[in-house]
Amino acid sequence: MNIAFYHNLPSGGAKRAVFEMIRGLSKRGHRIWEYAPKTESAERNFMSLSDYCEKSIFFDSHQLQPVERWIPLITPYLNLAILIANFTRIDRMSRYAAKVIDAHEPDVVFVHDCMIAGPPHILPYLHSATVYYCHHGLRTYSQLTQTEKKNHKSVGHSSFGHVKSQYYTQAGRIGDFFRLQTEHRNIRAADYVWTNSCHSRERIYAMHGVDSKVVRLGVDTDRFRPLNLPRADYLLAVGGLQPFKGYRFLLGSLARIPRSQRPHLIIAANAEDSDYRGEIIEMAKHLNVSMEIRKIWNDDVLVDLYNRAIVLVYTPVMEALGLAALEAMACGTAVVAVREGGIRETVVEGRTGILSDRDENEFAAALVSAINNKDLIQEMGKAGSIEVQQHWQWDGAIEHIERALERVVAGSK
Template identity: 35%
Template sequence: MCTMRIAIYHNLPSGGAKRALQELVKGLGPRHHVDVFTLSSADHGFADLRPYVNGHQVMDFQPLPLFRSPWGRLNQLMRMADLLRLQQLTRRLAQTLEQGDYDVAFVQPCQFEVSPSLLSRLQTVPTVYFCQEPLRRVYEPMPARPYNQPRNSWRRRLDRLDPLPGLYHLLLKQADRHNVRQADRVLVNSHFVRRAVDRIYGVEAHVSYLGVDVRQFRPLGLAREKMVLSVGSLTPLKGFDFLIRSLARLPAADRPRLAIASNFQNPPERDYLHQLAAELDVELALLGNVSDQRLVELYNQAQVTVYAPVREPFGLVALESMACGTPVIAVREGGTQETVLHDQTGLLVRRDEREFAEALARLLSNPAQAREYGQAGREHVVRHWSWSRAVSTLEGHLEMAIQSRLQPLGAPQPLHESR
């Protein structure tokens, strides 16, 4: 395999996407020349890339401050201004990359644009875009929350008449579709997302599965507590309210504590979950700023990992839990169907509170079955979900993006499978 000069662009917050990028960079760094270009708005301390790359350039960008009520409706104008600022910034960055003799640009999502406008700016450098998920808030309905509802009738009328949210979403959607279609190669983390990309963008995407660090996420031999664990940002899409309602269906004497580990604490969602748990008599612990070491301990202390995100693109949480030898009960939708093996490493159930509660009661009352699932999960992850395999697959896609620019139009191109 030839050494590549790879430029990586990202504007990622803390979370699974940044953790995955760090693991990919760890694998690419020793074999290729890797430079990272990023923005000051990204989270650089979480899953730090700097120890593993040749260069790390941070460009200054922070979103414009938002208005408080009663001027909050003007915030859409501020967000539109941010989109224009990002387009100007990526135009300058594209010039830098095209003068840098890079073989390929590996482009990650942007927390503001989602699909970065850099994809539309680069002309001579082949681009590979890793689409973690489409821009969900403009392509699908979001779960309803009481704190998002207008408090009175005149606000509801104003919401219907206000053109700014629709205009902002229209501009965002148009830019997103255009940017994705400019990439030489689009990668996704699951077949579920591949189908969504085809439906929304009309683009053929290629599955490039992620992995798990099985040396870090491993069984520790800790005593199991009367606790079930879930992991993810405090947003409605993570389905934590569903978990609380499901737990409430268990008899009070058998009901375990629900611990939620999160690096992103959304105050309205946090308060909503606390209130819901109090109303339903479910013991809830919201754990913020959880270190990697502490997260591994939590997986090991939990009886079961419970996972109910809404149409989750991939489901890295399930794999991390399985790597620690902890069984998973997950909703049967999205990418979790590709990570959890039903009745082997855990249980997959419909998004039904009663059915989920029954599955949880089944495992809590049968520790031997839970241990069997946990052992099988560890073996499955070690065998099939290593980061070395994920990095090798990615290298193949980067090489094919380079070759696609070198081959004459219409020439047959090799196929590369991710598994």
């Protein structure tokens, strides 16, 4: 097949999954051209696709950066204006990109998420057969969380505080409405929609009335594997420093563990919201939680961290799938996670990890149970590695993706 591959993904689990898809399809003899908006070199170079694509074409979109400095009464609405301006710019770029892609006459356009808009703006403008793979669920989740974060800084208890809170909240509501309408238009333009979990499939249908197909991902078990290293005295969290990753909840849970038993926390982050980083550092100090933040770009370092951790702690809000949990399991490390979102489809409760409701006392109890029962955690780690080997291998996932793409191509002719 001649596959046009369009994406605008940041570093992280989705970009890693895309890399494995491209590598696997390329090794099976398919011709792949990559198309993407230009991004910062760090984002583009993370799991670069160029070695497995015949050609890579990047488009200028000139995105404006949100204002990070907090200016009372102004910042939320200024960032709302920037959001709308960026959507307009990327829409203009997408019209042009669609013409370029269609002119090359691919058998199928395999479209992946946009870090700005979620379902990419290019979908309504493509005339070739399109498959859109939705990695992150719906963008309004993070938009709502960001809004709540800003409200937290501004809410007062007086009537004036209530009015001010409503004023700030309105900017978030307008942004959410704008994003939702754009998502709705874009996702409904795809010929086929695929996603990574039953949780994501249900959310897509609930929000947009679009039926999607669950196409499972995998883990590179040649890289993420047990190294038989001695366990260190830390908990590991993996994921960007962003509000929807649930680090406030995690710190609150750790604070409920007696100080004599409270382990050190390492957060391995690939990206960050600078304001949020400062907030959780201050929160950790206030709660007397020992915490270290590491910026991780190197897989070997990440694999070492997985292998030495007591457990992986995983607390994102309604995460679409949870690739970090699968990577930890592949390394033979048990997972303690919140029982919601896609994590219920990756962690086998009681066998490869411990799941808890989003309750700080309950989550703290789960962590104490893990810390005090090393034999159980060791057995869960072994079971997790077997689970990934049996059910989450990329070879099987790529074969499934290839067959599904071939059916799309056959149906479009």
